[in-house]
Amino acid sequence: MKWPRLARSVVFKVTLLYALVFGVVSAGSLVLLYAVIAAYTEQALDLAMQAKAIELYPALLVGDAAAAQTLFDKHATAHGRDDCFYRWVAADGRLRARSNVASWPPLDALPPDPTNRTAAPVMRTLRLAGPEGAIRETRVLSVRLSDSSLLQLGLNLAERNRLLGLFRVTASAIGLAVLTVGILAGRRIGRQATAGVRLVTRAAERAANGQFSERMPATTGNAEIDGLSDAFNRMAGRIERLIGEMRQVNDNIAHDLRSPITRIRGLAEMAITPRAGATYDPAESVGSIVEECDRMLNLINTMLDISEAEVGIGRSTMLEFDLATVVRQAVELFQSVAEEKGLTFRAEIKGPALVCADRRKMQRLLSNLLDNAVKYTSRGEVAVTLAGSREAVRLSVRDTGVGIPPNEIGRIFERFYRCDSSRNKPGNGLGLSLARAIARAHGGDITVASRPGEGSEFTVVLPAASARGRLPAESARA
Ligand code: ADP
Numbered sequence: 001m002k003w004p005r006l007a008r009s010v011v012f013k014v015t016l017l018y019a020l021v022f023g024v025v026s027a028g029s030l031v032l033l034y035a036v037i038a039a040y041t042e043q044a045l046d047l048a049m050q051a052k053a054i055e056l057y058p059a060l061l062v063g064d065a066a067a068a069q070t071l072f073d074k075h076a077t078a079h080g081r082d083d084c085f086y087r088w089v090a091a092d093g094r095l096r097a098r099s100n101v102a103s104w105p106p107l108d109a110l111p112p113d114p115t116n117r118t119a120a121p122v123m124r125t126l127r128l129a130g131p132e133g134a135i136r137e138t139r140v141l142s143v144r145l146s147d148s149s150l151l152q153l154g155l156n157l158a159e160r161n162r163l164l165g166l167f168r169v170t171a172s173a174i175g176l177a178v179l180t181v182g183i184l185a186g187r188r189i190g191r192q193a194t195a196g197v198r199l200v201t202r203a204a205e206r207a208a209n210g211q212f213s214e215r216m217p218a219t220t221g222n223a224e225i226d227g228l229s230d231a232f233n234r235m236a237g238r239i240e241r242l243i244g245e246m247r248q249v250n251d252n253i254a255h256d257l258r259s260p261i262t263r264i265r266g267l268a269e270m271a272i273t274p275r276a277g278a279t280y281d282p283a284e285s286v287g288s289i290v291e292e293c294d295r296m297l298n299l300i301n302t303m304l305d306i307s308e309a310e311v312g313i314g315r316s317t318m319l320e321f322d323l324a325t326v327v328r329q330a331v332e333l334f335q336s337v338a339e340e341k342g343l344t345f346r347a348e349i350k351g352p353a354l355v356c357a358d359r360r361k362m363q364r365l366l367s368n369l370l371d372n373a374v375k376y377t378s379r380g381e382v383a384v385t386l387a388g389s390r391e392a393v394r395l396s397v398r399d400t401g402v403g404i405p406p407n408e409i410g411r412i413f414e415r416f417y418r419c420d421s422s423r424n425k426p427g428n429g430l431g432l433s434l435a436r437a438i439a440r441a442h443g444g445d446i447t448v449a450s451r452p453g454e455g456s457e458f459t460v461v462l463p464a465a466s467a468r469g470r471l472p473a474e475s476a477r478a
Pocket of ligand 1: 372373399402403404412417419420422426428429433
């Protein structure tokens with residue numbers, strides 16, 4: 001993975017954030033703890049040194065230099081001569097007593113003493129260069145006595161500094177460990193949070209390679225990703241279905257065009273083959289060829305009409321008119337056809353039923369439904385009803401025909417789908433697809449209720465003109 005891409009990844013950002021939070025919090029608390037320990041130990045040493053000074057006061061106050069020297073030697077030996085010193089200097093600068101300071105730097109060269117004439121002790125930390133040149137950090141107490149002589153106590157801080165150093169090493173190790181835990185936790189949480197995204201990515205990559213049957217797990221344990229997974233699965237399902245439909249449509253087109261083209265070819269061959277003595281009329285073949293071509297053109301045009309309706313109907317062809325006029329015209333046309341077949345034709349038109357629609361498309365929709373009703377009914381009646389309200393216009397075409405089996409009713413609106421029982425009737429299985437595409441393009445829909453052997457009822461519901469944005473009335477356009 002290239003650096004810029006890595007830097008942009010969520011896992012990297014979450015890891016960095018965790019590392020920062022853990023690092024800052026642990027470093028902050030360890031530094032604070034260190035400061036508290038350093039201050040505390042310094043204070044403890046100061047108190048111990050002041051206690052020691054108080055212990056020495058009686059001998060110094062009586063001005064007994066020999067007693068002071070004995071006390072200094074005793075304390076210095078007990079504590080370790082290298083680790084402390086005691087020094088008593090008279091007001092005129094004369095040295096009155098001091099512990100063995102052989103291992104100490106020349107104490108006379110101590111920085112100027114800041115004590116004033118009050119008896120308050122002054123504590124200082126000095127960096128003294130030892131005889132071997134090594135720096136010796138020393139805590140020095142200076143206190144002026146009542147006779148203006150100066151008592152000085154020094155304590156080597158090496159041991160305390162060693163302990164603080166040990167604490168620093170331990171704290172650094174703890175800080176590093178906490179930082180590592182932070183990095184690992186951040187990485188893990190980042191990876192967990194993006195696990196679902198990786199799943200979707202993999203599924204999308206497989207889909208990009210054409211495997212649309214692949215689905216994401218419905219539950220990933222992460223609500224946001226579950227939503228994404230659900231949306232992805234629905235999308236993949238829809239694409240899969242569409243591809244399946246496209247294949248089916250392609251197959252159907254190929255199949256539906258092959259038969260007429262084969263027939264046309266046969267008829268054309270007959271027309272050009274000389275037949276001695278046979279009474280053969282080439283005009284008849286040519287007539288049949290024209291019929292076949294018309295059928296093919298009809299099929300292709302209907303396909304184009306469906307696609308056009310699915311894309312949407314242009315506003316320029318939409319007019320406001322009374323659907324009752326279209327229904328009356330259709331009734332006139334189909335009544336005779338139905339009656340010729342021995343069917344009763346009934347029409348119940350409760351107009352006006354104002355719609356904003358493409359009139360030609362409405363005629364197409366209605367004639368497809370009426371044509372089917374007559375075609376698939378051998379006895380009984382065909383009835384068309386129209387009723388309009390302020391909200392919607394309802395058009396229904398009912399027949400007492402063969403009906404549609406429940407297992408096929410869900411597919412009759414698919415392109416080229418024809419029920420098994422209808423295969424002996426003329427048709428191409430596109431009429432209902434077109435009817436539904438037209439109804440939907442007008443903001444409505446079409447539904448069917450049917451009982452095999454008893455009949456079917458197709459219902460189209462369209463929004464009434466008053467419920468849609470107003471369009472110019474048909475008469476105004478004309
Ligand atoms: P077709 O050209 O086959 O009529 P359609 O798309 O109009 O194509 O109809 C699809 C199928 O739905 C038909 O083949 C038929 O099986 C069934 N169908 C449509 N209308 C009716 C009806 N009124 N009664 C029974 N079956 C019907």
